Amino acid sequence: MFYRGRLAPxxxxxxxxxxxxxxxxxAERATGGTLVLRNDDLDTQRCQPHFVQAMLQDLDWLGIRWQEGPQTDGGESGEFGPYAQSLRGPRYRDAFERLRSMGAIYPCVCSRRDLQSASRAPHAGDDEEPIYPGTCRDRSFREGDQAAWRFRVPDGEAIRFTDNLSGPQEFVAGQDFSDFAVLRRDGVPSYQLACVVDDAAMRITEVVRGSDLLRSTARQILLIRALGLPQPAYAHTPLVVNERGERLAKRDDARSIRTLREAGLTPAEVRAMAMQQ
Incomplete structure (x- = not known):
C-alpha cells in the first residue's frame, strides 16, 4: 500500500x-510516500490566522516538506481538500447523522460545572478528558434542548492495537475512557469525530502523533468501526517535557520554534534539540 502520512497542527x-x-x-516515516498537512482549526475561539501563517513558516524553516495541503504562498495542493477543518463541516455533519441514525450517540445536557463535579479525574499523562459518569445515557431528551452528543462506548470491552512506535496497547471502555463527545453544544464537531472523518477522507495510512493521545486512538477506533471506515496504523512519539517533567504546551514560549529561530539557532540545531530530549 502506498504510504500516506499527515501533519495536523x-x-x-x-x-x-x-x-x-x-x-x-x-516526515521521516513518509519518505517515499505522501505527507499531508491539515490545518486542524476547529477551535474558532483560539485559532488565529497569524498562527496559521507562523505554522507554515516554521515547518518550512525546519525543512519539513509536505506534498498536499496549505502552501506557504497561501494556496493549496492536493485532491482531498479543503485542508482546513473549518471548511469541512458537511463531512462531519454527515458522519454525525449516520451515528445518530444507528443509535450510537445520545444527547447530553450536562453543564461544564456538572461534568467537573461528577466526573472522575483523567489518568495521568492522557489527553485530559475526564471519565464521564453516564448521567444522560438514559435520560429523556426534548427537541429544542441545547445538548452536546456523546458516543456510547461498549463498557468492559478492551480496545487493542499495536502501535508502530509504542508497541501493544490496550484500553478498556468505561474504565480507561468513557462516553466521549462527538458534537459540542454549539454544533462544532469534537476532535475525535473530525480526526476520524478527515483521516479516512484523506486516505491516511498511518497517524503519527504524541503519546498523550493514545487513549484518543482507542476512542477513534470505536468511531471508525461504527462508521465502517478503514483503520489506519498508528505511531505515537514520546513527549518532549520541560524541567519539571511536564509535557510542553503552547504557553511554553521559551521552547517555541519561533522563539528559538529569533534567538539565532539554526534549523539543524532545533531539529537536534527536538529529537534528543
Whole structure:
C-alpha cells in the first residue's frame, strides 16, 4: 500500500519542540510516500490566522516538506481538500447523522460545572478528558434542548492495537475512557469525530502523533468501526517535557520554534534539540 502520512497542527499558538519532534518523525516515516498537512482549526475561539501563517513558516524553516495541503504562498495542493477543518463541516455533519441514525450517540445536557463535579479525574499523562459518569445515557431528551452528543462506548470491552512506535496497547471502555463527545453544544464537531472523518477522507495510512493521545486512538477506533471506515496504523512519539517533567504546551514560549529561530539557532540545531530530549 502506498504510504500516506499527515501533519495536523492546530493554530492556537506557536509550534514548540514537542510539535517539531512529532512532525519530524512523521516526515521521516513518509519518505517515499505522501505527507499531508491539515490545518486542524476547529477551535474558532483560539485559532488565529497569524498562527496559521507562523505554522507554515516554521515547518518550512525546519525543512519539513509536505506534498498536499496549505502552501506557504497561501494556496493549496492536493485532491482531498479543503485542508482546513473549518471548511469541512458537511463531512462531519454527515458522519454525525449516520451515528445518530444507528443509535450510537445520545444527547447530553450536562453543564461544564456538572461534568467537573461528577466526573472522575483523567489518568495521568492522557489527553485530559475526564471519565464521564453516564448521567444522560438514559435520560429523556426534548427537541429544542441545547445538548452536546456523546458516543456510547461498549463498557468492559478492551480496545487493542499495536502501535508502530509504542508497541501493544490496550484500553478498556468505561474504565480507561468513557462516553466521549462527538458534537459540542454549539454544533462544532469534537476532535475525535473530525480526526476520524478527515483521516479516512484523506486516505491516511498511518497517524503519527504524541503519546498523550493514545487513549484518543482507542476512542477513534470505536468511531471508525461504527462508521465502517478503514483503520489506519498508528505511531505515537514520546513527549518532549520541560524541567519539571511536564509535557510542553503552547504557553511554553521559551521552547517555541519561533522563539528559538529569533534567538539565532539554526534549523539543524532545533531539529537536534527536538529529537534528543
Amino acid at each position: 492546530s493554530p492556537t499558538g506557536y509550534l514548540h519542540l514537542g510539535h517539531a519532534r512529532t512532525f519530524l518523525v512523521a
